[in-house]
Amino acid sequence: MPVYAYKGVTAAGKNTRGHLDAESSRSARAKLRRDGIFVTDFTEQAAQASVAATASGRRFTLPSFQRISSLDLALLTRQASTLVGAGIPLVESLGALTEQAENPRLKSVLGEVRDRVNQGTSLADAFAQSKAFPDLYVSMVRAGEAGGALETVLQRLADYLESQVRLRNKVSSILIYPLVMFLFAMLVVGALVTVVLPQITELLESLKQPLPFYTRWIISGSRFVRGWWWALGLGAAAIVVGLRTAIRTERGRNTWDRLSLRLPVVGRAIRLIAISRFTRTLATLLSGGLPIVRALDTAKHVANNSVLGRAIDAARESITKGASVAKPLRESGEFPPMVTHMIEVGERSGELEAMLAKVADTYDEQVETLITRLTALLEPLLILVMVGIVVVIILATLVPLLNITSSLG
Numbered sequence: 001m002p003v004y005a006y007k008g009v010t011a012a013g014k015n016t017r018g019h020l021d022a023e024s025s026r027s028a029r030a031k032l033r034r035d036g037i038f039v040t041d042f043t044e045q046a047a048q049a050s051v052a053a054t055a056s057g058r059r060f061t062l063p064s065f066q067r068i069s070s071l072d073l074a075l076l077t078r079q080a081s082t083l084v085g086a087g088i089p090l091v092e093s094l095g096a097l098t099e100q101a102e103n104p105r106l107k108s109v110l111g112e113v114r115d116r117v118n119q120g121t122s123l124a125d126a127f128a129q130s131k132a133f134p135d136l137y138v139s140m141v142r143a144g145e146a147g148g149a150l151e152t153v154l155q156r157l158a159d160y161l162e163s164q165v166r167l168r169n170k171v172s173s174i175l176i177y178p179l180v181m182f183l184f185a186m187l188v189v190g191a192l193v194t195v196v197l198p199q200i201t202e203l204l205e206s207l208k209q210p211l212p213f214y215t216r217w218i219i220s221g222s223r224f225v226r227g228w229w230w231a232l233g234l235g236a237a238a239i240v241v242g243l244r245t246a247i248r249t250e251r252g253r254n255t256w257d258r259l260s261l262r263l264p265v266v267g268r269a270i271r272l273i274a275i276s277r278f279t280r281t282l283a284t285l286l287s288g289g290l291p292i293v294r295a296l297d298t299a300k301h302v303a304n305n306s307v308l309g310r311a312i313d314a315a316r317e318s319i320t321k322g323a324s325v326a327k328p329l330r331e332s333g334e335f336p337p338m339v340t341h342m343i344e345v346g347e348r349s350g351e352l353e354a355m356l357a358k359v360a361d362t363y364d365e366q367v368e369t370l371i372t373r374l375t376a377l378l379e380p381l382l383i384l385v386m387v388g389i390v391v392v393i394i395l396a397t398l399v400p401l402l403n404i405t406s407s408l409g
Contacts, residue, residue: 074165122142139285300312338362
């Protein structure tokens with residue numbers, strides 16, 4: 001259902017603005033007239049930008065392109081589970097979710113989903129047609145509708161999304177300080193090279209004295225950076241664009257994923273995160289009633305690593321032949337023995353979902369511990385590198401001055 005942005009004047013003469021959803025622009029205007037609002041500006045939000053007022057001023061948003069965050073999706077799913085569990089009809093529940101959605105893009109999408117469901121489309125198909133919800137989300141909802149357990153599936157889906165948001169927030173919060181330190185170090189070095197060093201260079205050259213080789217190198221480097229900074233920027237941008245383009249190809253993606261898993265220390269963190277996401281997603285899909293073959297296919301995409309994806313494909317083929325999941329994962333050599341052993345035990349005991357959830361919990365803790373240790377080592381390393389660069393620059397300029405001073409004395 002379309003969402004409209006409006007500006008108007010109330011019966012009391014006060015300016016007002018807001019958003020509302022309606023079947024057509026005519027019904028939206030009629031609703032505003034019933035509310036006693038004289039419309040001065042009226043636009044369909046899905047097609048044009050809207051202006052949203054904030055406490056500190058005004059900000060411009062583009063609802064049709066605004067991204068739906070994982071946090072918004074988790075909150076929506078939790079609220080939907082509560083409404084469905086309370087016995088509220090699905091169309092009415094979607095209407096309530098549409099009204100309270102703060103994200104303009106999500107509000108517009110939910111209006112369209114409600115309209116399709118009201119016309120007889122299933123909830124999963126309505127989500128799929130909106131193209132705003134991931135495949136995992138659509139597959140879980142479809143399985144919940146088919147099994148008559150939509151409330152339970154939405155609860156498990158909300159738990160999964162919230163766990164992913166927590167993991168992402170933990171990793172982000174841990175990495176913020178090293179990134180700030182790195183940017184500060186770059187600013188300090190940039191100021192020394194572009195502002196301080198040129199002034200000292202003029203003094204050294206005016207004395208007409210021979211300079212040590214390392215001083216000449218640093219002076220030449222400073223001049224190169226100041227003269228060709230635009231070329232360096234373009235070169236860096238070209239490298240980034242080239243890498244992104246190469247990674248989009250199948251061969252480039254395979255090479256990138258293989259190298260990233262082989263990196264010292266960092267590769268272990270990448271592997272832990274990918275396995276955690278895979279096991280958590282697979283456990284959620286299986287507990288939601290999705291067939292294991294489809295669940296493996298969806299979980300493979302969530303893992304987002306082609307090397308692990310090939311091992312998961314082999315496990316899926318093994319299942320179709322009546323074999324186990326654990327054997328091909330073990331033979332690939334990409335999954336740690338603990339993971340394959342837990343999966344094997346889960347298959348034998350019929351508690352595969354519970355075992356996968358335990359693996360995911362364990363690896364979430366390992367990811368947090370490993371990244372914490374990495375940042376603890378990275379912080380002093382960044383400080384030492386910054387101090388080392390500053391010391392080299394100072395010595396390269398101070399030693400010639402001291403030599404000249406001593407010769408004059």
